[in-house]
Amino acid sequence: MNADLLLLDTVERLFSEQLTPEYLAEAERSGGADFLSLAQEIGLDAVLVAQEEGGYGGSWSDAFVVAEACGRYAAPGSLPEVMVSRGILGSRGTGDVPVGHVPVGHSSAEQPSLPLPAGALLRSAQMAGAAQALLERSVQYCGEREQFGRPLGRFQAVQQQLAELAGYVACMQAASQRAFAEVQRRGMPAGEEDPAWLAVAIAKCRCSELAHPVTLIAHGMHGAIGFTEEFGLQHFSRPLWRWRADYGRCSDWAQAIGRHAIARGPEATWDALTR
């Protein structure tokens, strides 16, 4: 499932121009609500809305592109939530809202609340994006920062840590993209019996679990400078620490996945993983 390259290009351009360190610092104080208006002007909130209803008519893989970029650029405000809720509800804001019947977790207080699987799906993409940003910044920093007469990235111990970090980020990216593709193919799951449920559960479970090692390594590689307010690493690590508990923690999803696997047995579990 490939996303629209034009959309990708549009998103990268708007986000990289707008979401500068200065803007992000200001948005910390103001809430950054004007970013949603900017994104709405070019229709990013309507990526999932059908063309005949005035939307972009995109797929869930397109929605991944927007949500991942929101995490990777630390976009302030509720663009991802608005995009997903418009995708579920349609342009008029009506229709059946699928509600997860297993009430695990909750969304951050300041964000509009989504049905459980949709919220978990969305967070997985934002988390994959924030983790990618931490990886990029860590690799860049270790290439520039010199200690003992050479860049940190020349030390094998540092290389091994960054390689491990990259593996975790790859895992988050792959699990999240898979979940978006499954939702596109089989519909947004309402509950555990629905076909795309497992892929969404896996994505959120993995992303929530990996938020810890990802932030640990990224902050470890940066040393004290990454711990400052000004340096801005926190724009990516703090959301990860919040989001990992949104719409189900790792253990909530793991328990639900495990209960099913044990109750259904190995053959049905394998079938659910490969359908």
Next chain:
Amino acid sequence: MPRLNFPAPELPAGADDLRREVRAFFNEALRDVPVAERALSWDACNPEFSRRMGAAGLIGMGFPHEYGGGGRSQLERFVVLEECLAVGAPTGFHWFADRQSGPLILRYGSEALKQAIIPRICRGELCFCIGMSEPDSGSDLASLRTRARRTDAGWIVNGTKVWTTNAHRAHYMIALFRTGEGGRRHEGLSQFLVDLRNTPGIRIAPIRDLAGREHFNEVHFEGALLPEDALIGAENNGWAQVMEELALERAGPERYLSCQTLFNELLRVLGDRGASAAAAAAVGAAVAQLGALRAMSLSVAAMLQAGESPNLEAAMVKDMGTRFEQSIPALAQELVDLPADPSSDALPYQQALHLMTLLAPSFSLRGGSGEILRGIIARGLGLR
């Protein structure tokens, strides 16, 4: 730094039917295969089983029709491989040939060689082994010393390969020998096809592993004479060819499904005996790891199909995948209070636990250690 991207490919039309056929085939073919053999899966050699798979068209699926292959895509082949591993089909006899030696010969071999070898691989008749490591060259493969010297009669080979899985069963070895003098050590290496059963001057000595099994070997070349056309690909281009081969070797589903029979038996035992919430969460976290690794591996299969060279991504699959499969015996032991037991009247779970506990250390060694893989990843990130 390259942006990591793992798009989720859609499986081709017909993949569902293929999967159903493969499941039906294994359902029948595995009926009399004991759990001890299924637990080993792609580590278990069963020539008769490989012939049956060949007759069913399940080997060489990606090879061209004209050489007896299935002419299918990488993604369809992926479906078959993962179904083999999920049920623990004993595929070790043909696995290397199907995965890397066949593709290598198709890419670099002469027309005559392709016609002589590939159809027999597809029929499940041939076992290949891979001659890379040497007594003084493990992770530092480019330091290898076994030399092939060109003479009027052919190539004369002297030296020793070690840890060569299946050499004592194999018909052929794809070997990496030193052919050049001086220069950079990555240069001057070449790949050869060695007929292990018809070449004087080759001595094969099995090495017993810590589980008491004999599957890997020392292979001594003592003036062995190989014909001129045993050279595969270009002389002194061996390093580049081997690196291509390793990309095929590293990203497949066998890098996270080596313990799948044990994991399946664990689910069965927990289903029978009941599981606490904590046990369910531990199992669920493992299923989530499995699902995420599958998403990564499938994405790499699509990149290979598109003709890309996803060496960085493949190294990630193997590093994370082998760490996952190595964790399964310890997880099982924590969740179920039943001892490992190799006797055939013990529960299948206990037999599988016994084998996989002992074998797990090898998972991250074969095909490149974790440290080497993370070095490759670091290079891909621009750090080396």
